Amino acid sequence: SQKIEQNSEALNIQEGKTATLTCNYTNYSPAYLQWYRQDPGRGPVFLLLIRENEKEKRKERLKVTFDTTLKQSLFHITASQPADSATYLCALDVNTGFQKLVFGTGTRLLVSP
Amino acid sequence: EAGVTQFPSHSVIEKGQTVTLRCDPISGHDNLYWYRRVMGKEIKFLLHFVKESKQDESGMPNNRFLAERTGGTYSTLKVQPAELEDSGVYFCASSQQDNEKLFFGSGTQLSVL
Numbered sequence: 001s002q003k004i005e006q007n008s009e010a011l012n013i014q015e016g017k018t019a020t021l022t023c024n025y026t027n028y029s030p031a032y033l034q035w036y037r038q039d040p041g042r043g044p045v046f047l048l049l050i051r052e053n054e055k056e057k058r059k060e061r062l063k064v065t066f067d068t069t070l071k072q073s074l075f076h077i078t079a080s081q082p083a084d085s086a087t088y089l090c091a092l093d094v095n096t097g098f099q100k101l102v103f104g105t106g107t108r109l110l111v112s113p
Numbered sequence: 114e115a116g117v118t119q120f121p122s123h124s125v126i127e128k129g130q131t132v133t134l135r136c137d138p139i140s141g142h143d144n145l146y147w148y149r150r151v152m153g154k155e156i157k158f159l160l161h162f163v164k165e166s167k168q169d170e171s172g173m174p175n176n177r178f179l180a181e182r183t184g185g186t187y188s189t190l191k192v193q194p195a196e197l198e199d200s201g202v203y204f205c206a207s208s209q210q211d212n213e214k215l216f217f218g219s220g221t222q223l224s225v226l
Contacts, residue, residue: 004155032213043117043204043217044156089156099146099208099215100169103156 002027006090006104013080014112021075021107023090028102030092033066033073038087038106047088048075080111115139117218119205125224131193134221136205138187144208145188146215147180151201159203162188174199195225 005024013019023033032051036044050057050066050073057064063076077084087108091101118137126132138145147159159178160170164185173180177196182188192199202222206215 034213034215036217041219043206043219044215045217046214049213091156093213098144098161098163098168099206099213100158100161100172101148101215102158103148105155 002102004028004090004092004102004104006088006107008105008107010108010110012110012112015081017080019077019080019084019109019111021088021090021109023073023075023104025071025092028071028092028094029068030094032093033064034091034093034101035062035064035073035075036089036091038089044089077109080109082111082113085109085111117205117207117216119203119218119221121221122219123222123224125226126195127226128197129194131191132195132223134190134192134203134205134223136188136190136218138205138207139216141209142207142216143185143210145182146206146208147188147190148204148206148217149201150204150220151198156204159190192223195223197225199223200225 003026034049035047038044048064050064061078065074087106089106091103120135145162148156150156158172161168162182179191202220204220206217
């Protein structure tokens with residue numbers, strides 16, 4: 001069956017460290033993968049998109065990798081700050097040409113001062 | 114620039130009643146999506162409009178749900194009659210044509226008692 005897995009347990013790290021979040025998927029062949037941030041009571045906010053032919057994408061302190069062989073994406077936040085504390089969602093497109101996204105359940109990140 | 118606006122932010126109704134959720138997308142965004150998150154589960158696609166036309170409503174749970182986007186501007190999602198399992202957060206998102214980046218509203222928290 002099709003599945004997207006993100007670590008359901010919260011990730012606790014110290015300020016200044018690098019946070020690494022994992023997204024694994026099975027039985028999908030996405031053209032791209034997106035990462036969103038969600039704060040309590042708010043909707044998801046787009047962070048990064050990486051395409052199937054890209055290995056890595058960076059934006060400021062964020063870095064995303066995409067390994068279509070392993071069917072895995074890693075999301076890194078370097079020099080983490082308490083303000084980075086949120087739930088991070090990965091989402092795959094299902095190749096319809098529109099944003100019919102399939103989301104993971106998200107991983108909560110807690111950055112302590 | 115105004116973001117995606119959803120109304121109401123919260124709605125508490127009794128089983129069997131009708132509720133209508135509204136979404137105002139970002140001006141100029143032809144693509145409008147409805148997604149839903151039920152307790153403990155991932156965000157799931159409901160349907161997609163391009164302007165006033167439904168492109169994909171494969172995620173709609175059943176015929177108690179009716180979405181409209183008259184005139185290709187704002188959209189409504191009506192649930193009639195509501196059931197307990199309809200409780201959750203309903204998100205609306207919009208995007209520009211040929212752009213994968215989705216902008217989400219803050220959602221409507223629906224509680225059916």
